[in-house]
Every structure is written in C-alpha cells, then in structure tokens.
Amino acid sequence: MDELPNSLVLEILSRVRDSAGVFRCRHLSKTLNSIAPEIRSADLYCSYNRYVKSRSPPVAVTPFKEAFRKLLSQLNVVEAVSIGVEKPLGPNTYNDVEDEDDLFLTDVDFLKEWLPEASADLRSLSISDFWVQSCWRRSDALSIISSLAVKLVRLDLRNAWLSVDNLIPMANLTSLTLEFIRLDDENLNRLNECFPYLHELNLIGVGGLKEPYLHLLQLKTCQWLLSNAPTSISVTAPSLQSLSLKCVDPHRLLIETPSISMLNLSLESAANFRAQEFGCLRKLRLESANLHSLICRFPSGKTVTDVTAVSLKPLTAVPRPSILGLLLSTFPNMCSLTLAAGTWLEMESCFSTGSLEPCEGMKALREMKAYLTLSDADLTHSTILFLLDHCVSLRRMSLLVHCDVVSKVTQSLVSICRAYKPEVSWRWGLWKEGSEDIRIEEGDLY
Structure with a gap:
C-alpha cells in the first residue's frame, strides 16, 4: 500500500463502500493513515449482524448514529453521504423496537447534528431508513435537507414517512429517488414546485397519493411505480425521453410527453388511458391484463421499431385480430419484437384456430425473442x-x-429450428419467473 501513488490509493479508498472499515484499518499503513481523511464520501450501512449484536447485552456495540458522526468527523471535505439499513432488515418485524430510534435515520434531530457541518460541499445524499422505526414517525427531513444542503445534486430517500411542510425549492437538484415512502403530498404539487430542475426522477412505491400530477419541464428520465390506486394520474413533461410507469387501474391516465423515445407502460386495464401522439417513440414495452385493449387505445406508433408485449392474464378466448397482427398494424415499422410467455401462448392459440394470418408487416421483422413454456411442443414448433x-x-x-x-423436448425444438432455417442467427436460453434470463449464445442448452 505504501508503495502505491497517493492518488491511486485515494481512488481505491473512495470506491470502498464501507467507510468505517477503511478508518478502522488506517493505522495499518502510513499512507492509508494520511490519505483516509481526504476521502470525500461517507458510506455506512447497518447489517443484520450489527443490529442483532446491538440488541444483545452485554455485547458492546457503538450506537449506529454515534458511529456515523464519528466517521464524518474524520473527513476533511464531504461531497457524498450514503447511510442506511441493509435490505434484509427491511421486511422483517422485530419486537420491542417502538421506542428505539438509533436506526431512525430521517430523524430531524439526527440530521441537525451532522448536516450543518457537512452540507457546505455536499452534492449527493442517500438515506435508507429502518421502516420499523420510521413508519410511525412523521419526519420533516425534506425541509431540513432543502434548507441546509443547497448544493445538493442527487437525493435518495427510502423507507420513511415524509412531510413537505416548509420544503424549500432546490435549484441544483437534478436527481431524486423516493422509494417506499409515505409522502404527505397527495397530488405532488410541492414536488413539482420545489424540484423544478429535475432530470431524473424515481418514485417507487410512494404511498399517500390521491391524484398525482407530474409537471416537470426539464425531466429526462422517470421511473414511477405506484403502490396504491390513485383516481387520476397525469404526466406532463415536454423534455422526457424515457418513462417507466406501472399502475393499477386509475380512473384517468394522461401522458403528455412529446419527446419520449422509450416507454415502459404497465396497466391492469387500459380503459381510461389517453396519450398524445408519440412522434419520437422508438422502444416500447406494454404490459396489461387486457393487452389487446391497451394496444387498440395506443396512438399510432409509426416511429416505433422495438416492441415488447406482456400479457398479465391467461387467454380466455381466441382474440381477433391476433396479437401479432394487432401489433404489426399499430406499429407498422416494428423490426424487433419480444413476446412474453402469456403473449406467446395467445399467438399459439390464434395459430391453432387459423386466426394467425400472414400480413405485410411480417416482412419487416428482423429480430424476434419469445419466452416459451412448451405446454404443447408440437403447436409451438408449428407456430415458429x-x-x-x-x-x-x-x-x-x-x-x-x-x-x-x-431437456429432450427442448433439444427437439433446437434441432427442428436450426435445420429449418440455418441462415437465421439463433439464440437459446432459459427463463424462470422472477429470475434473470440465462442465455447461451449460438450454443446448445445442454
């Protein structure tokens, strides 16, 4: 370590997530000891083991908040802070914690203890609270952060109940993530007013919303996963380029995003979906319990070239037109198509009844990806x-x-497809619900 250039050592230390571990080892090396205070980020997370030890007397464990304050005091300049409780603690229920607050990290008193001194150069702040201690404590953390950390560019808050009272506009903030948050801003009025220059917004499982309306002129990317069922949802963002929106069945859903090029839309029902023409849309993912209805209500997508179609419910009747025909007529310039398992089964049913008919749009397809169950291997072969x-x-x-x-069924499919169209570039793989795909490129599965 002592033989490495100081700049390289600092770069390595800055990438270590456990800042406390770095400072515990600083006395092992003169270089480490001298450079450690120059690290500009503080990262500290409470593990499950640490939590258990802290609740098992007579084991002596430094309280988490005290450990964080000590860590912060050893840094000369602080540009990024990331503190929280590791995910394994989040979903569990623990007894006798109602009166504890050592892991209540959006606590205003705790923020006031360290944020004033650290805020001068602070650009990034991430707090992942302990829901068991934060869910019943309403916090004014947003007000404190907005008043002190005026240079903040990125803010991530998770697992907390937040108020927007006395929230001050943050002119420098361009990235905001609120995840599993109870937010006292039912229509997102204060969010729109106080974060006007956001380029990136992630709202994941934010509860307490009634008729949320996003109106952000500078927004470029947005991920919005609603945990409840608001009566009305609106997105107006003229500069938005990428939107991922998942909601249940709002009475009204309006999307006004003329510059969007990537859209991921998941709806239980499309009955109340309305959108302006998407003149720049290229990549589209549609997911619905009534996929046909959603596609039919979608504005004509002449610019769309890449489509993924996901059906959330099993087929009860063979649709007309077929799912493939409907996609090709709605998106006539589509050249890449991905069909999830349910959607592929719908297409197989259409083929078996003769409602899957050749159409002009098929000639434009250059790439296709399908998730197969092979419940009827012969029908799958014939459809392919x-x-x-x-x-x-x-x-x-x-x-x-x-x-x-x-495996024998899969190998049979592999052999038939390769022999029938050897000029096609084949890719094979495995899939499982809730897991990453396993792909074997140009090779056998077994």
Whole structure:
C-alpha cells in the first residue's frame, strides 16, 4: 500500500463502500493513515449482524448514529453521504423496537447534528431508513435537507414517512429517488414546485397519493411505480425521453410527453388511458391484463421499431385480430419484437384456430425473442415454422424455454429450428419467473 501513488490509493479508498472499515484499518499503513481523511464520501450501512449484536447485552456495540458522526468527523471535505439499513432488515418485524430510534435515520434531530457541518460541499445524499422505526414517525427531513444542503445534486430517500411542510425549492437538484415512502403530498404539487430542475426522477412505491400530477419541464428520465390506486394520474413533461410507469387501474391516465423515445407502460386495464401522439417513440414495452385493449387505445406508433408485449392474464378466448397482427398494424415499422410467455401462448392459440394470418408487416421483422413454456411442443414448433415462413427478413431469433421443461423436448425444438432455417442467427436460453434470463449464445442448452 505504501508503495502505491497517493492518488491511486485515494481512488481505491473512495470506491470502498464501507467507510468505517477503511478508518478502522488506517493505522495499518502510513499512507492509508494520511490519505483516509481526504476521502470525500461517507458510506455506512447497518447489517443484520450489527443490529442483532446491538440488541444483545452485554455485547458492546457503538450506537449506529454515534458511529456515523464519528466517521464524518474524520473527513476533511464531504461531497457524498450514503447511510442506511441493509435490505434484509427491511421486511422483517422485530419486537420491542417502538421506542428505539438509533436506526431512525430521517430523524430531524439526527440530521441537525451532522448536516450543518457537512452540507457546505455536499452534492449527493442517500438515506435508507429502518421502516420499523420510521413508519410511525412523521419526519420533516425534506425541509431540513432543502434548507441546509443547497448544493445538493442527487437525493435518495427510502423507507420513511415524509412531510413537505416548509420544503424549500432546490435549484441544483437534478436527481431524486423516493422509494417506499409515505409522502404527505397527495397530488405532488410541492414536488413539482420545489424540484423544478429535475432530470431524473424515481418514485417507487410512494404511498399517500390521491391524484398525482407530474409537471416537470426539464425531466429526462422517470421511473414511477405506484403502490396504491390513485383516481387520476397525469404526466406532463415536454423534455422526457424515457418513462417507466406501472399502475393499477386509475380512473384517468394522461401522458403528455412529446419527446419520449422509450416507454415502459404497465396497466391492469387500459380503459381510461389517453396519450398524445408519440412522434419520437422508438422502444416500447406494454404490459396489461387486457393487452389487446391497451394496444387498440395506443396512438399510432409509426416511429416505433422495438416492441415488447406482456400479457398479465391467461387467454380466455381466441382474440381477433391476433396479437401479432394487432401489433404489426399499430406499429407498422416494428423490426424487433419480444413476446412474453402469456403473449406467446395467445399467438399459439390464434395459430391453432387459423386466426394467425400472414400480413405485410411480417416482412419487416428482423429480430424476434419469445419466452416459451412448451405446454404443447408440437403447436409451438408449428407456430415458429409459420413465423419463419412469413417473416422473410428475420435475421435473429431468440428462444428462451422455461427451466422446468424436460431437456429432450427442448433439444427437439433446437434441432427442428436450426435445420429449418440455418441462415437465421439463433439464440437459446432459459427463463424462470422472477429470475434473470440465462442465455447461451449460438450454443446448445445442454
């Protein structure tokens, strides 16, 4: 360590997530000891083991808040702070914690103890609270942060009950994440007013919303996952380029985002969906319990080239037109298509009844990806061969088979497809609910 350049040592130390661990080891090296105070970020997270030890007398464990304050006092300049409780603690229920507050990290008194001195150069702040201690304590953390950390560019808050009382506009803030937050701003009026220059916004599981309305002129990317069912949802963002929106069944859903190029939309029902024409949209993911209705209500997508279609409910009747025909007519310039398992089964049903018919749009498809269950292997084979016959421009086909399918059945599918269209670039893989896809490129599955 002592032989390395100081700049390299500082760079390495700055990337270590556990800042407390760095300072515990500083006396092992002269270089480490001299450089440690130059680290400009403080990262401290309470692990499950630390939590258990702190509640098991006579084991002596420094209180978490005290450990954080001590860590912060050893830094010359603080540009980023990240503190919190590790996720394994989050969903668990613990007894006898109602009166404790050592892990109540959005506590105003705690913030006032360290934020005034650290705020001068602070650019990034992340607090992941302990929900068991924070859920019943309403916090004015936003007011304190907005009044003291005026240079803040990025703010992430998780697992807390937040008030917007006395919230001051933050002109420098460009990135905001609120995750699993109870927010006393039912229509997001204060959020729109006080964070006008946001470029990135993530609202994940934010509760307490009634008729939320996003009106942010500078916003570029937005991820919005609603945990409850507001009566009305509106998004007006003229500069927005990427939007991921998941909600249940609002009485009114309005999207006005003329510059958007990537849209991920998940709805239980599309009955109340309304959107302006998307003149710049390129990549689209649609997920719904009534996918046909959502596609039919979608404005004509002539600019869309990449589509993913996900059906949330099993097919009860064979639809007309087929899901593929409907997609091709709505998005006539689509060249890449991904069909989730439920959507693929709908297409198989259409093929088996003769309602999957050749159409002009098939000729434009160049790439397709399908999630297969092989519940009827012969029908799956026939459907794939039908597509290969009519999608004459197809150059790449990715087939992901459910991991529970018997290997012999999968190998048979592999052999048939390769022999039928060897000029197509084939990709094979496995999928499982709730897990990452396992892909084997241009190789056998087994």
